[in-house]
Amino acid sequence: MKHIWTICKREVNAFFSSLTAYIILIVFLAVSGFFTWLGGSGDLFFVGQASLNTFFGIAFWTLFFFIPAITMRMLAEERRSGTLELLATKPVTDFQIVIGKWLASWLLVIISLLFTLPYYITVANLGNIDHGATIAGYVALILISGVYTSVGIFASSLTQNQIVALILSLFIGVFFHLLFGISASVLPDWLSGIAEFLDLQFHYSTLTRGVITLESVVYMISLILIGFVLSTASLRRRMWT
């Protein structure tokens, strides 16, 4: 546990000591903020309701692109620079490395999401906001970030090249983000049920409506864990090839 925290702390510090990190963060906040408040039809003023649903709908998309940009360097850069050799020859397991990196990325996303709390405060002052649904919405964002972070770490464990890692994680992510949802409407009934369950947007929208169901939570946590296992296996592969 201590080791996971040591690795995580290093990554968080490294993030905030690099300029690119701030650029990524600003772009994320600018894009999310723009579409939430000023995006024209569909923005918060257009809808005219004291709810953050607009923001949750947009963050679903911006996070999809933002998270791989954070996770892409996590393991790929360690591989490229050879520091993985330093890390892995300390008394640290590969699993701990993966968790440490994942935790760091996830914390960074959560910190970024904290910057959107002023939206909540603003809207709460403008009208009667449904606090329960809003909190559920944030829980959903945090959970779904966990999933995409896990996917991103896995993608980053496969290559030495950050850009490849970015593209790979978008590629894997898009299935859960979009493709399963689309295929649910075209597949035969018995398959479409499965596809619909795999579709993250389905679970996400349930959650943001304020309905926290066990199956959604279990599904997302399972995805996160599968990511851990695959990433660890991918790091482990160096031992045998």
Place this chain on the structure above:
Amino acid sequence: MSITVENLTKIYGSQKAVDDISFQVKTGEILGFLGPNGAGKSTTMKIISCFISPTKGSVQLDGFDINKHSEEVRRRIGYLPENNPLYTDMSIFDYLHMSAALQNVSEKEIPDRIKQMVDVCGLGPECHKNINELSKGFRQRVGLAQALIHDPDVLILDEPTTGLDPNQIVEIRSLIKEIGKEKTVMLSSHILKEVEATCDRILIISKGKLVADGSTEELKARSSGTNRLLLQIEGEGVKEGLLALDSVAQVTPADEHGKGSWFVDIKTGRDSRKEIFRLCVDRDWVLLQLTPMQSSLEDVFRKLTIQSEDL
């Protein structure tokens, strides 16, 4: 703490990087691991430090097996990988702190350990600088410092002096010698002088195979087998005359050293210089030169590694 390597083999795809190597490093020994680039030095070191697994064979540190007790092994090893990778975005202090924490040094002891490492490795004034601001020599010291931070019993250094200038090399060498008084050290290099200067014992590896094992002197003696003289003589029938001598094993022309020059290989444990002189007097030859040729470690190395390429 001793290292025992038995029948170690590592195959990458179809290529045998390490081919059935066995050796032992005793406690307190500085072992030089020598070989041309791509001979399997780094692979062997990566296996010992548990970064990769061997295809066959075993490595033990005082009974701790790298497969079964990987964590125990890693806790006892300080490892400096090839090319000295570092987190260049961290300050030396933070980096050493992290390395110590990952090596299970207790939070209380870490500041003391860092202070010690800063002293031992001479990092003093640079301590709060970022690693990417450091010169190569200083980075190498940081690499050594992180390997030593938890006071390991075994130190594995993969080409610790690559890319350093001659002064830095001397400094790092004496640092390693100092450290090696108490610890088991294994260092790799393809520079012979380095190994000759620092190590008690030398292993030479070529094409994944161990081709020699011994102290510097032993290796020199073994490789030459016979002593060699360079002779330059004016006269008739020199070769036959020399070969007739009891102690001479072989005579080969050495015209590159001047007209009438010969390399004369003397049988082990014999000295034929007096005989040769008398022979010259008897036959009325003019002896222009008689030089004993000492085989350097460089010759040994070349001989051994080129031989194994022919195999």
